[in-house]
Each structure stands twice: as C-alpha cells, then as structure tokens.
Amino acid sequence: MKQAVSKTISEKALLLGGVYGILGLITNLWFIIPLYGNLSLHLGEVFVISCLITRGLYPAILASIITTAGLVYETGNYVFFISAILEIIILNTLLRKGVLLLLADAVFWVMLGIPITYLTIKYIYDVTSVDFMQVILLKQAVNGVLIVSIVALLKPFIPLRWFSAAVEPEVPKLSDRVFELSLNSISLPALIISLFLSDSAADNTEKQMENVLKTRTEYYISYLTNYVDYHLKSLRSLEAVVLEDDFTDDERDVLLNKWNKIYSGFITMLIANQSGLIISGSPAEFYNNIKSAPEEKRRIVDRDYFKVPKAELRGYVSEVFRGRGFGDDPIVAISVPILDENKKFLGIVEGSLNIPKFENIEESMPDSDGHIIIKDQNKNIIYSSPELDLNALDHFEIVDITPTFTNRMPIFELKGEQYLYHADTTDYGWRVVALAEPSILIGSYGHNFLRLTIILLFIAVLSLAVTRRFSKQITKPLENLVRNFAAHRPIQDSASNIQTSLEIESVREQLKEAQYLTLEYQESLKREVEIKTAELMKMNDQLKKMSIEDDLTKIFNRRGFEKSVYEIFKLSCRNKTPITFAILDVDHFKAVNDTWGHTVGDDCLVMIAKELKEHFQRETDFVARYGGEEFVVFLSGGNIDKHCRMLEEFRKKIAGQKVPANGNFVKLTISIGVYSLENDFNIGYHHLVSKADELLYQSKNNGRNRITCDSQ
Numbered sequence: 001m002k003q004a005v006s007k008t009i010s011e012k013a014l015l016l017g018g019v020y021g022i023l024g025l026i027t028n029l030w031f032i033i034p035l036y037g038n039l040s041l042h043l044g045e046v047f048v049i050s051c052l053i054t055r056g057l058y059p060a061i062l063a064s065i066i067t068t069a070g071l072v073y074e075t076g077n078y079v080f081f082i083s084a085i086l087e088i089i090i091l092n093t094l095l096r097k098g099v100l101l102l103l104a105d106a107v108f109w110v111m112l113g114i115p116i117t118y119l120t121i122k123y124i125y126d127v128t129s130v131d132f133m134q135v136i137l138l139k140q141a142v143n144g145v146l147i148v149s150i151v152a153l154l155k156p157f158i159p160l161r162w163f164s165a166a167v168e169p170e171v172p173k174l175s176d177r178v179f180e181l182s183l184n185s186i187s188l189p190a191l192i193i194s195l196f197l198s199d200s201a202a203d204n205t206e207k208q209m210e211n212v213l214k215t216r217t218e219y220y221i222s223y224l225t226n227y228v229d230y231h232l233k234s235l236r237s238l239e240a241v242v243l244e245d246d247f248t249d250d251e252r253d254v255l256l257n258k259w260n261k262i263y264s265g266f267i268t269m270l271i272a273n274q275s276g277l278i279i280s281g282s283p284a285e286f287y288n289n290i291k292s293a294p295e296e297k298r299r300i301v302d303r304d305y306f307k308v309p310k311a312e313l314r315g316y317v318s319e320v321f322r323g324r325g326f327g328d329d330p331i332v333a334i335s336v337p338i339l340d341e342n343k344k345f346l347g348i349v350e351g352s353l354n355i356p357k358f359e360n361i362e363e364s365m366p367d368s369d370g371h372i373i374i375k376d377q378n379k380n381i382i383y384s385s386p387e388l389d390l391n392a393l394d395h396f397e398i399v400d401i402t403p404t405f406t407n408r409m410p411i412f413e414l415k416g417e418q419y420l421y422h423a424d425t426t427d428y429g430w431r432v433v434a435l436a437e438p439s440i441l442i443g444s445y446g447h448n449f450l451r452l453t454i455i456l457l458f459i460a461v462l463s464l465a466v467t468r469r470f471s472k473q474i475t476k477p478l479e480n481l482v483r484n485f486a487a488h489r490p491i492q493d494s495a496s497n498i499q500t501s502l503e504i505e506s507v508r509e510q511l512k513e514a515q516y517l518t519l520e521y522q523e524s525l526k527r528e529v530e531i532k533t534a535e536l537m538k539m540n541d542q543l544k545k546m547s548i549e550d551d552l553t554k555i556f557n558r559r560g561f562e563k564s565v566y567e568i569f570k571l572s573c574r575n576k577t578p579i580t581f582a583i584l585d586v587d588h589f590k591a592v593n594d595t596w597g598h599t600v601g602d603d604c605l606v607m608i609a610k611e612l613k614e615h616f617q618r619e620t621d622f623v624a625r626y627g628g629e630e631f632v633v634f635l636s637g638g639n640i641d642k643h644c645r646m647l648e649e650f651r652k653k654i655a656g657q658k659v660p661a662n663g664n665f666v667k668l669t670i671s672i673g674v675y676s677l678e679n680d681f682n683i684g685y686h687h688l689v690s691k692a693d694e695l696l697y698q699s700k701n702n703g704r705n706r707i708t709c710d711s712q
C-alpha cells in the first residue's frame with residue numbers, strides 16, 4: 001500500500017518534470033536571444049531551475065535532460081548533459097544548506113561551470129582564440145546567472161501550492177528573505193542593463209570595425225586609381241611630346257629614359273610603332289639587350305596593351321602578368337595610343353607598373369595595422385601585404401566561412417588564420433580586399449564582457465552590503481523587540497539604535513503595551529497566589545491543629561496527646577524517670593445530659609478541661625480529652641506520690657465545682673484510675689493505658705468519685 005502511494009507520487013513528480021523539460025526545450029529552440037556574433041542566450045533552463053525549487057531534484061534532472069536535449073542534438077555534444085545535470089545537483093545541495101539561489105549558481109559557475117565549459121570548447125570545439133574562449137566562458141556564466149536571477153525574481157510569484165511538500169524549505173529568517181528579495185531585484189535589472197549596454201557596445205565596435213575596413217578599402221581604391229591615372233597621364237604627356245617633335249631613335253631613347261626616371265613607378269617603359277614594333281625602351285640596360293634582337297622578337301602586336309589601344313584608341317590597364325624580355329617581375333602594363341590630329345593610330349607608349357612599389361600604398365596609410373590583397377579580374381594577386389605570405393600572380397579566391405563571433409561582417413580563413421574583410425572593385429575591375437584580424441573585435445567583446453563581469457561583481461558586492469544593511473534595518477529592531485519581550489526585559493522607548501520605521505514603532509508600542517499588561521497580570525497573579533498560599537497555610541495550620549486538638553475543650557485530643565506524649569514516654573522509660581498515666585471519667589454523665597441537656601453536658605466537659613489545664617501547668621504535664629467524657633493526664637519527673645496527690649487534689653477540685661445550668665447548678669464528680677512507673681519501666685504504652693483503665697474501673701466499681709493508684 002505504502003509502496004503504491006510513493007509510486008504514484010514519484011510518477012506525478014516525474015510527469016511534472018517532463019512538462020517543465022518540454023517548456024524548457026521549446027524556449028531553447030524558439031526563444032533564443034541573440035548576443036554578439038553567433039553567441040546567444042538560452043533561457044530554457046529557467047524552467048529547469050523552477051522545477052528544482054518547486055518539485056525537487058529528480059524531476060529537475062529529468063527536466064534538465066529534456067531541455068538540454070535540443071542543444072545536444074544541435075551540437076552532437078553530450079558534455080552539455082553532464083554540465084546541466086551537475087549544475088542541478090550542486091544547486092540542490094547548496095539550496096538545501098540554505099545558500100541563496102543566486103549565490104549558489106555563482107558558486108557552481110566559478111567552481112565547475114567555467115572549467116567544464118573551458119575544457120569543452122578547448123578540446124571539443126577546438127577554439128584556438130584565447131580571447132574568444134574567454135568571451136564564450138563569460139557568456140556561459142552570465143547566461144547561467146541570468147537564468148537564476150530570473151527564477152529568483154519569479155519565485156515569490158510562484159503559488160505556494162505549486163511547491164511539493166518534499167522540497168518545502170525551512171522557514172527562513174526574515175533578514176534572509178529581505179536580503180534575497182532585495183538582491184534579486186537589484187541583480188536582474190543590473191544584469192539585463194549590463195548585457196544590453198555591452199551588446200550595444202559590441203555592436204558599435206563591429207560597426208566601427210566595418211567602417212574602418214570600408215574606409216581602408218575606399219582609400220586603397222582611390223590611391224590605386226590615382227596611382228594608375230597618374231601614370232596614364234604621364235604616358236599621355238609622353239605621347240604628346242613624342243608627337244610634337246620628330247625625334248631620332250637615340251633622342252627618343254634618351255627622352256624615354258628621362259621619363260622613366262621621373263616616373264619611377266614604371267619598372268620599364270616602351271614605345272611601339274603602329275605595327276607593334278618596339279622602337280624605344282627604358283631602362284637602357286634592358287632595352288640594349290633586345291635592341292639588336294630580330295624584329296619578330298621586338299614585336300608586341302599580340303599583347304593586349306598594344307591590341308586594345310590600337311583597336312579602341314583608348315588607354316589600357318592590363319591584368320597582372322609576368323614580364324617578358326625586360327625581366328620577369330610581376331607587372332601591370334598600362335598603355336595609351338599615339339594618335340595624330342586625325343586620330344590616326346601611330347603606335348603606343350607603355351609603362352609596366354612595378355608591383356613591389358605597391359608597398360607604398362600601405363605605407364601611405366597612416367596607423368594601418370590591417371592587411372590588403374589586390375587582385376585583378378582573373379583573381380590573380382596583383383599585390384598582398386608581405387605578412388600574408390602570398391605570391392603575386394597566384395590565383396586567389398576568397399571563400400567565406402561561417403563566422404562564430406560576428407554576424408555583421410564576412411570572414412574567411414587563410415593559412416589557418418581567420419580574417420574579417422571588406423572588398424570593393426576599382427574602375428579597372430581590380431578587387432581590393434582590406435583585412436583585419438578578428439582579435440581586435442574579440443578583444444573588444446572580451447573587454448566588454450570583462451567590464452560587464454566587473455560591473456556585475458561590483459554591483460553584487462555593493463548590493464550584498466547594502467541589502468544586508470537594509471535587511472538588518474528592517475529585522476534588527478524587530479529581533480531586539482522580540483528578544484527583550486521574551487526575556488521580560490523592559491522594552492525601550494526606541495526600538496533600536498538602527499534607523500527604524502513607522503510599522504516597527506507601532507509594533508514596539510503594542511509590545512510595550514502587551515508587556516505592561518503581562519507584567520501587571522503577573523503581579524496580580526503573584527499577589528493572589530500569595531494570599532491564597534497564606535490562606536492555605538492558615539487552613540493547613542487549622543487542620544493540623546484540628547487533627548490534634550479537641551474541638552470542644554480546646555485541649556489535646558487523643559491523637560494530639562499520643563503524638564506529644566509517646567516520645568516523652570519512651571525517653572522517660574530509657575532514663576527511668578518516674579511517670580504517671582491517669583484516666584479520668586465523669587461520673588453519671590449520661591444523667592447530666594439527660595437531665596440538663598447536652599449543652600450543659602458540654603459546659604461541664606469544657607469546665608473540666610479548663611481546670612485540667614490550670615491544674616497541670618508544668619512543661620512535662622500533658623492533659624487531653626481522650627474521648628466522650630473521658631480525660632487523660634500524663635505526668636513525668638518528680639515522684640509518683642506527688643503525682644497521685646495532684647490528681648486527688650484535682651478530683652476534689654472538680655467535686656467542689658458548680659456548673660451553671662438553666663438557673664441552677666450542676667455538680668460533678670470524677671473517677672480516676674492512675675498507674676505510675678517508678679521502678680520497672682519495662683512496659684509498653686498501650687499496656688500502661690490499659691493498666692490505668694483497669695484502675696478507673698476499680699474506682700467506678702468502688703462507688704465512683706474516687707482515685708485508684710497503682711505502680712510498678
């Protein structure tokens with residue numbers, strides 16, 4: 001039966017864990033909050049932590065597995081399961097120890113979360129950038145803390161009936177409750193604001209980086225255009241000079257050499273006639289080598305830099321190619337047609353731009369810490385920054401890769417390194433690509449995240465201090481009041497030396513009032529108890545007295561007499577002190593009662609008792625009413641003859657008394673039996689009594705109003 005009940009409970013709990021898990025999974029799959037690059041916040045775990053605090057460990061582990069399943073499916077990485085389940089177990093342990101949710105999660109991330117994530121991304125994802133690794137780690141931790149902050153803030157709004165009895169937390173201290181609520185209400189907004197700020201800061205950094213690359217590309221393009229235009233212009237000027245005068249071959253060679261010296265960007269220059277024959281060349285040392293070569297070798301009729309100006313009568317900028325004849329440097333040939341006033345094609349002037357001279361482009365760019373690649377239309381490299389270690393003329397194509405840390409800019413990989421880039425095309429169809437290492441961007445993310453973490457830590461420490469103080473301000477006066485109240489110490493006129501509040505002052509007033517009433521009540525109770533105790537003691541005394549005193553005659557009754565006499569009897573026997581025990585009985589008392597009534601009878605008994613007290617006054621004399629009209633006398637010390645004499649005197653005294661009775665007087669006599677111990681004390685008390693009783697009967701039998709004495 002018991003087993004069946006617990007089975008039902010666990011099935012219900014697991015079912016709920018499943019529901020929480022599915023909600024978490026849906027959130028993780030469809031409600032993703034994008035962050036920098038392809039980083040994003042997953043909030044599905046909010047349901048897992050909620051499940052933990054409301055339903056306990058096992059449903060939460062189930063919820064965690066379901067929620068994380070999406071992530072594991074997407075990435076194929078089972079480590080996420082381990083990390084998620086560990087988080088739940090650690091949180092559960094710390095929460096049961098009374099650690100606040102937010103602090104418990106921070107502890108998890110510092111102790112386990114960050115190290116596990118570090119190992120995962122290092123060994124499974126093979127992320128090489130240390131900066132980016134830091135970004136991922138911090139992002140994961142911030143994600144975790146954000147989730148618990150949300151749960152902690154939602155917790156007070158979760159209906160109590162949703163909490164399973166099994167996880168019912170112990171009633172926390174008020175100060176802890178106030179502390180937790182204040183901390184949560186500070187930390188979550190702080191976290192969201194910080195995330196928002198750092199996100200927009202990162203976005204700005206990306207924009208800046210994009211602009212920098214764009215500007216750099218534009219600069220390079222304009223520099224290149226100017227550079228080429230400048231050299232084209234120089235060729236046009238040369239064309240004009242060549243047309244103006246009728247130069248001899250030597251004069252033209254000198255002119256061309258001079259020109260080449262002025263425009264040092266040209267590695268070589270040449271002039272060809274309308275049939276494509278080189279008629280001048282520079283520098284002289286190269287031209288001299290081919291000058292004497294056969295005409296076919298000096299013809300450039302098949303070259304584009306000749307064919308295009310000839311056909312289209314316009315300037316021409318070539319693709320990159322390796323020079324021939326004049327050397328084998330990678331060159332770009334630019335040429336203009338020589339046209340007479342009738343636009344008749346007379347030949348071309350050509351210059352080969354020295355590609356190594358492109359270095360000047362980079363040098364000309366102030367504070368440039370990026371790289372550059374310039375390609376022609378055939379995707380062959382015209383120029384690339386030396387650090388990239390690429391060769392001019394190499395075919396090079398950019399293949400974009402999926403960026404991990406930016407979704408704004410394209411990125412490609414070159415020799416194992418990733419580069420952000422921006423590319424644009426010049427008028428001549430050249431592609432200019434400006435490159436930047438992502439470390440600047442990642443460094444900025446890292447910087448942002450670090451700043452975010454420091455701000456959060458600062459806020460955490462500050463809010464810890466402030467909220468502790470705040471919660472103390474609320475609870476300390478209450479604690480003081482309650483402690484004083486419980487210890488019955490007087491409640492002060494001010495609740496505490498800490499700043500107080502209206503409500504607490506009101507509580508203090510009421511407690512003071514309650515304490516006053518309690519004290520007053522206690523005082524009156526004490527007084528009442530004292531009175532009652534005194535009364536009880538009095539009654540007790542009375543009862544005690546009543547138990548040993550005869551009510552009518554106010555002398556000892558039988559009990560009181562025996563209690564007083566018994567010890568003295570034993571002591572006297574031990575010390576062999578003479579003792580006398582006498583029993584006195586009123587003669588014909590029935591007749592007195594019958595004749596004069598019981599009241600007169602009582603008066604007679606009272607009279608006898610009074611006389612007994614007066615007659616036997618020594619400390620060692622004891623008298624008592626033994627019962628009915630019977631009295632006893634116990635005498636010790638002195639001698640027994642005197643005892644008998646005293647008793648005889650007493651008999652006479654009573655015989656001489658007159659008790660008033662309804663205008664008359666009643667006369668009484670008594671009979672006495674006396675037994676004394678003088679020599680032989682070997683007798684028990686009751687035996688002594690019966691001896692005296694026997695002697696009393698003798699007195700009665702011998703005519704009454706007499707005394708019969710005997711001793712041993």
Ligand SMILES: Nc1nc2c(ncn2[C@@H]2O[C@H](COP(=O)(O)OP(=O)(O)OP(=O)(O)O)[C@@H](O)[C@H]2O)c(=O)[nH]1
Pocket residue numbers: 552585586587588589590591593597598599600601602605627628629700704
């Ligand atoms: N008034 C009064 N009478 C009492 C009291 N106690 C006992 N008596 C009466 O004392 C009488 C004793 O009578 P008995 O024992 O017959 O003896 P007696 O009449 O004195 O005769 P003897 O002893 O033989 O001389 C009874 O009538 C009792 O009712 C008492 O406290 N007050």
